[in-house]
Amino acid sequence: MYVAVKGGERAIENAHRLLAHERRGDRDVPEVTLAQISEQLALGVDRVMTEGSLYDRELAALAIKQARGDMIEAIFLARAFRATLPRFGATEPVNTGEMQVRRRISSTFKDVPGGQILGPTFDYTHRLLDPQLAEGFVPDQPATAEASQAATPRVTDILGRDGLIESSPQADGDAPVGDLTREPLSFPADRDLRLQNLARGDEGFLLALGYSTQRGYGRNHPFAGEIRFGEVEVEFFAEDAGFAVPLGAIELTECQMVNQFKGSTTEAPCFTRGYGLAFGQSERKTMSMALVDRALRAGELGEEAVAPAQDEEFVMSHSDNVQSTGFVEHLKLPHYVDFQSELGLLRKLRQEFAEANEAVAMQEAAE
Amino acid sequence: MSSTTSSTTSSTGPDSKQAQRKAAMAVLAHSAAADIAGLLAAIAVPAHENLREPENGLVMVRGRIGGDGAPFNLGEATVSRAAVRLATGEVGFGYTLGRDAQKARMIALCDAMVQSAALSGEVEAKVIAPLRVAVNAERARKAAETAATRVDFYTMVRGEG
Known part of the structure; x- marks a missing residue:
């Protein structure tokens, strides 16, 4: 037993040493810096911050470097880091209506107040690989234009003024804000918990579920009412200072999905909505999140819940890629004892099978 | 925060002092630590101690359902904090996103100086004001770049008319 443990330790140590060597790659190639990852692989950093549930560009870049570009491994590292720091408290809720907008589009109103602002986007690119980018490409300085002083109100606020869309649910007095990092999940879950779960949920999982609703598995007839990306100020009520102190700004993406309307004999029909919010420029993520958020409201809106995207226990229990990868990948760890007992049982069953067949054969021979 | 009984005008009342402190903190939080340090080096920093x-720590960043509804927990952010007390008694607080604890300490020092009648003029003029110019310039640059990507549907209409 002892010998086996020692052998395993040396093998593990050497495997990690080999990993560090492979991570570095060809040593004649310059080492990638955290600033390079943060600046030039910015959307990867945004994803690690969002799903790692930790806003810190430098740490997310370090996680990507350490994980050799494996995003789920990097997200795992970011999540684990959070446990090393104390939590001072919660910020004041951010006001996305006062975002310094870098991009803001609506697919529902061409002439939306504040305008359609494309910002830095892959939309309308031809998706052809660009050989120029292979090396030494120096892009032009961005064009500039006189900035408008006009406000950019949320599209849902504009629809809300005429009562054409349901209003957002307001805070329930003294009810604390649900926090799944502090209490284990239980069902049914309120919308605050669902949104927290979706915000840190795997982009690919939510994308597939969102897509499934579009293909008919829990259809909810969505329009991208608005997608906005930009900087939002963050304030924190500091007990020692006695007022809400500014912490600086973070980049956020918000998606307001406008969905099929509902009404009843007592309520005039109006559009319903789904909501997505994520760190950084995370458009696909927030759109998927908003589709799934709306799908999960099936029960509340009196819709028949028949599709996976409408099943909150299914969605919330499988959205977290750190949890998922933990359970899938644990299959790699030694299961020797489990396996030996299964093997013992299987051998016993096979022996019984063989003996039974032998008995039958002998009986047949005797007859 | 008790209301003052003296006939102070709104420009010198406690609310306006707090607004001035918040405005200074916002500028400092948006500035790079090296820039704050460079400007602080150019003024006579008063005697002080760390309170x-x-x-480093974390704050849970909250959003609102639908953008304007009930709050929910979005995810955490790294944050740094510090507090300093000047020899003259003023206590300043420093909070900033990120893990640069020395930046938080410099913000706390500036906040203490902003509260000092003797020092607020100098720290405002020689530290906060130049940083504010830089922060605003950066904001204006981004706004101008963004504005160039605004879709102008009206141009097409005029072209046809």
Whole structure:
């Protein structure tokens, strides 16, 4: 037993040493810096911050470097880091209506107040690989234009003024804000918990579920009412200072999905909505999140819940890629004892099978 | 925060002092630590002590359902904080996103100076004001770049008319 443990330790140590060597790659190639990852692989950093549930560009870049570009491994590292720091408290809720907008589009109103602002986007690119980018490409300085002083109100606020869309649910007095990092999940879950779960949920999982609703598995007839990306100020009520102190700004993406309307004999029909919010420029993520958020409201809106995207226990229990990868990948760890007992049982069953067949054969021979 | 009984005008009342402190803190939080340090080096920093040693931690960032509804927990952010006390008694607090604890300490020092009648003029003029110019310039640059990507549907209409 002892010998086996020692052998395993040396093998593990050497495997990690080999990993560090492979991570570095060809040593004649310059080492990638955290600033390079943060600046030039910015959307990867945004994803690690969002799903790692930790806003810190430098740490997310370090996680990507350490994980050799494996995003789920990097997200795992970011999540684990959070446990090393104390939590001072919660910020004041951010006001996305006062975002310094870098991009803001609506697919529902061409002439939306504040305008359609494309910002830095892959939309309308031809998706052809660009050989120029292979090396030494120096892009032009961005064009500039006189900035408008006009406000950019949320599209849902504009629809809300005429009562054409349901209003957002307001805070329930003294009810604390649900926090799944502090209490284990239980069902049914309120919308605050669902949104927290979706915000840190795997982009690919939510994308597939969102897509499934579009293909008919829990259809909810969505329009991208608005997608906005930009900087939002963050304030924190500091007990020692006695007022809400500014912490600086973070980049956020918000998606307001406008969905099929509902009404009843007592309520005039109006559009319903789904909501997505994520760190950084995370458009696909927030759109998927908003589709799934709306799908999960099936029960509340009196819709028949028949599709996976409408099943909150299914969605919330499988959205977290750190949890998922933990359970899938644990299959790699030694299961020797489990396996030996299964093997013992299987051998016993096979022996019984063989003996039974032998008995039958002998009986047949005797007859 | 008790209301003052003296006939102070709104420009010198406690609310306006707090607004001035918040405005200074916002500029400082948006500035790079090296820029704050460079400007602080150019003024006579008063004697002070750390009331709270600079430290790193997390805050849970909250959003609102639908953008304007009930709050929910979005995810955490790294944050640094510190508190300093000047020899003359003013206590300043420093909070900033990120893990640069020394930046939080410099913000706390500036906040203490902003509260000092003797020092607020100098720290405002020689530290906060130049940083504010830089922060605003950066904001204006981004706004101008963004504005160039605004879709102008009206141009097409005029072209046809």
